[in-house]
Amino acid sequence: xxxxxxxxxxxxxxxxxxxxxxxxxxxxxxxxxxxxxxxxxxxxxxxxxxxxxxxxxxxxxxxxxxxxxxxxxxxxxxxxxxxxxxxxxxxxxxxxxxxxxxxxxxxxxxxxxxxxxxxxxxxxxxxxxxxxxxxxxxxxxxxxxxxxxxxxxxxxxxxxxxxxxxxxxxxxxxxxxxxxxxxxxxxxxxxxxxxxxxxxxxxxxxxxxxxxxxxxxxxxxxxxxxxxxxxxxxxxxxxxxxxxxxxxxxxxxxxxxxxxxxxxxxxxxxxxxxxxxxxxxxxxxxxxxxxxxxxxxxxxxxxxxxxxxxxxxxxxxxxxxxxxxxxxxxxxxxxxxxxxxxxxxxxxxxxxxxxxxxxxxxxxxxxxxxxxxxxxxxxxxxxxxxxxxxxxxxxxxxxxxxxxxxxxxxxxxxxxxxxxxxxxxxxxxxxxxxxxxxxxxxxxxxxxxxxxxxxxxxxxxxxxxxxxxxxxxxxxxxxxxxxxxxxxxxxxxxxxxxxxxxxxxxxxxxxxxxxxxxxxxxxxxxxxxxxxxxxxxxxxxxxxxxxxxxxxxxxxxx
Numbered sequence: 001x002x003x004x005x006x007x008x009x010x011x012x013x014x015x016x017x018x019x020x021x022x023x024x025x026x027x028x029x030x031x032x033x034x035x036x037x038x039x040x041x042x043x044x045x046x047x048x049x050x051x052x053x054x055x056x057x058x059x060x061x062x063x064x065x066x067x068x069x070x071x072x073x074x075x076x077x078x079x080x081x082x083x084x085x086x087x088x089x090x091x092x093x094x095x096x097x098x099x100x101x102x103x104x105x106x107x108x109x110x111x112x113x114x115x116x117x118x119x120x121x122x123x124x125x126x127x128x129x130x131x132x133x134x135x136x137x138x139x140x141x142x143x144x145x146x147x148x149x150x151x152x153x154x155x156x157x158x159x160x161x162x163x164x165x166x167x168x169x170x171x172x173x174x175x176x177x178x179x180x181x182x183x184x185x186x187x188x189x190x191x192x193x194x195x196x197x198x199x200x201x202x203x204x205x206x207x208x209x210x211x212x213x214x215x216x217x218x219x220x221x222x223x224x225x226x227x228x229x230x231x232x233x234x235x236x237x238x239x240x241x242x243x244x245x246x247x248x249x250x251x252x253x254x255x256x257x258x259x260x261x262x263x264x265x266x267x268x269x270x271x272x273x274x275x276x277x278x279x280x281x282x283x284x285x286x287x288x289x290x291x292x293x294x295x296x297x298x299x300x301x302x303x304x305x306x307x308x309x310x311x312x313x314x315x316x317x318x319x320x321x322x323x324x325x326x327x328x329x330x331x332x333x334x335x336x337x338x339x340x341x342x343x344x345x346x347x348x349x350x351x352x353x354x355x356x357x358x359x360x361x362x363x364x365x366x367x368x369x370x371x372x373x374x375x376x377x378x379x380x381x382x383x384x385x386x387x388x389x390x391x392x393x394x395x396x397x398x399x400x401x402x403x404x405x406x407x408x409x410x411x412x413x414x415x416x417x418x419x420x421x422x423x424x425x426x427x428x429x430x431x432x433x434x435x436x437x438x439x440x441x442x443x444x445x446x447x448x449x450x451x452x453x454x455x456x457x458x459x460x461x462x463x464x465x466x467x468x469x470x471x472x473x474x475x476x477x478x479x480x481x482x483x484x485x486x487x488x489x490x491x492x493x494x495x496x497x498x499x500x501x502x503x504x505x506x507x508x509x510x511x512x513x514x515x516x517x518x519x520x521x522x523x524x525x526x527x528x529x530x531x532x533x534x535x536x537x538x539x540x541x542x543x544x545x546x547x548x549x550x551x552x553x554x555x556x557x558x
Contacts, residue, residue: 023137023159026168027331031155032176034143041142044152046130049112050140053301054123055169055335056102058092067091068341068377072495074502074557080491082347085118085311092342093120098167105164109135117309119342124305136160136171143177149229153177153295169335172328173302176295178228188454188461196386197454197463199244200279203473206391206449207512208547209480214250215284217486221255222281222479223314224273224472225289227299232274232288233266236456240275243456250282258306259290269320272455272464273472277318280476284483287314297328300372304339313348315482315492318475320353320468327371330409340377344495349482350378351475351496353467354444358401358522359435359529367405367435367523373443374407379496380443381471382539383450384514396517396531396538397451402467404519404529404537406440415498416442418505419535428532435526445497447514447539448473477544481553488554503552504541508534510549511542 034040058064070078083091099120106114106125113126129140129152136158144150154175160168191197203209226232234254241252254274270288278286289306291299307313327333340350352373360368373380383402384394396402412420420442424430450470455462482492493499503510519538520528529537 022162024162024165025157025159026165027170027329028156028158030157035177037146038143038177041144044129044140044142046128048129048152049126050129050132051126052171052173053305054171056094056098056121056123057167057169058121058338059094060091061338064091064341068345072344073498079558082491082494083345088342089119101164102167105161117305119308122305122308151177170332172298175298178296188463191463195389195452198449198452199454202391203280203449207477207544213480214282215483217483218285220479220482220486221285221287221314222277222316222475223287223289224277225303225317225319226270227291227296229292230267230270231262231265231290232270233263236266236271237275239459240456244279245282254288255285256287257290258287260292261288261290266457268457268462268464269468271457272453272469273318275455276453276469276472277476280473281479284479307343316349316475316479318351318472320471333371336372337375337377340375344377347492347494349478349493349496351471352378352380353471354380354382355403356400356466357403358519359405361523364524365434369403369405369407369443373403374410374441376410376413376441379445381467381474382444382447383467383470384447384539384543385451387516394514394543396519399451399465401519401521402538404444406436406438406442408437408440410441412439412441415501419501422534423532423536426532428530431527442537444540445500446474446541447543474544477546481549484550484554500541503549507548507552510545510552512545513542514539
């Protein structure tokens with residue numbers, strides 16, 4: 001009888017004072033699969049430091065989204081009236097009571113570092129591994145990849161107390177493992193003599209970029225973000241400029257590096273993106289965001305966390321997602337989309353590679369384009385190559401499948417409904433209906449050359465290809481368009497898609513149409529999608545005609 005009384009007294013206290021010990025799974029409800037090439041070695045030392053990013057739910061998401069679309073639509077009276085970081089904070093910052101509850105939950109744990117973003121919706125902490133396991137009720141292990149890379153990671157799932165879980169979107173940081181992309185590129189000495197090595201001069205010639213189109217406004221900053229321990233070399237960038245802009249006194253120094261970049265161990269992925277964006281848009285100040293985590297999704301969250309905490313951010317951001325799949329969870333993806341919206345509302349243009357895996361594939365029955373390429377709140381870039389061995393018409397890439405298709409999760413946004421309707425109304429050999437969702441968000445939005453780029457890695461000439469360099473190329477074009485806007489005291493372009501689709505609708509010659517090729521690579525030998533007239537899920541609206549786009553953003557957009 002005494003034991004029963006104690007039980008009911010404890011239950012009463014727990015309910016009355018909110019001290020229930022019930023724990024709920026957060027966004028991740030089952031373990032993440034270990035990627036190919038990784039092997040579990042055992043338990044790390046319990047004092048190993050773990051960094052976690054806690055995404056606290058935001059308020060007024062509907063207000064944020066409404067403003068995002070208004071400032072991004074060139075037909076809106078509010079177009080270009082971008083917000084500041086402080087404006088964003090006033091809209092989305094959680095209630096103080098929510099923050100108090102989260103901080104109280106963390107009390108009693110030996111946290112060595114704690115930082116809240118100005119928006120008050122992203123909290124970064126560091127603590128010993130043993131304490132992280134207790135906090136999240138999960139386990140960490142040491143893993144080694146066949147390339148020699150090691151990582152400490154929890155594969156989940158993880159939980160939080162019920163009264164805390166309701167306030168959080170996700171917790172990330174050392175959760176999962178990267179798909180490690182082992183580098184493959186061609187030595188320039190082995191490049192076929194009858195092929196065209198793509199250089200800044202070739203790109204600018206093809207896309208009608210005048211010799212006078214260079215950087216000059218110090219506020220017009222562009223950036224490259226790389227994840228998964230990809231680093232660039234400043235000496236390689238300098239050598240690149242010496243080779244391809246030898247008679248011009250252009251600035252070849254990356255203006256600012258955010259994060260831990262290892263100049264002595266550059267990778268082709270990072271070098272090609274930095275050299276391309278700076279080479280195509282010379283003298284535009286360039287920043288580099290380096291991330292060295294063990295998991296792409298954690299790195300992505302950390303990068304967005306850094307941007308959210310920065311009062312001033314670059315106007316253009318180029319980043320490569322690679323084939324990382326579809327995110328940690330849908331809750332995670334939804335929150336990442338909100339972070340994309342916040343950046344677009346602040347006037348930033350985000351360009352992401354569509355991926356080098358064609359249509360993507362699930363059980364040979366569904367095409368499966370990856371996230372964040374399928375996000376409606378970024379501009380997704382596909383890859384093309386020259387049809388003949390001369391500067392001129394382009395086709396879809398033939399050496400790899402340029403990512404493209406339709407999202408199974410996100411509806412078709414208004415800005416692309418007309419273009420996609422035209423695509424399905426045109427004669428084309430479409431894949432069978434079960435392979436894709438014709439009502440979903442279509443990717444890519446645009447494309448650019450992505451094959452046979454001449455780059456420098458560790459002082460050696462190399463040939464690189466991929467949707468990453470295509471994204472860096474289109475990003476450079478956007479930077480030069482911003483240069484035109486800023487010179488006329490107009491707003492930067494911000495989120496691009498409503499403007500790009502409107503430009504194509506009014507002036508189809510603002511893009512070079514890509515009508516040949518497909519992206520069949522990627523799903524059990526099936527054909528995939530074919531390029532066609534107008535927008536298609538291989539090359540998007542096409543590749544940029546800078547001269548015509550420049551006239552549009554100068555004269556037709558307020």
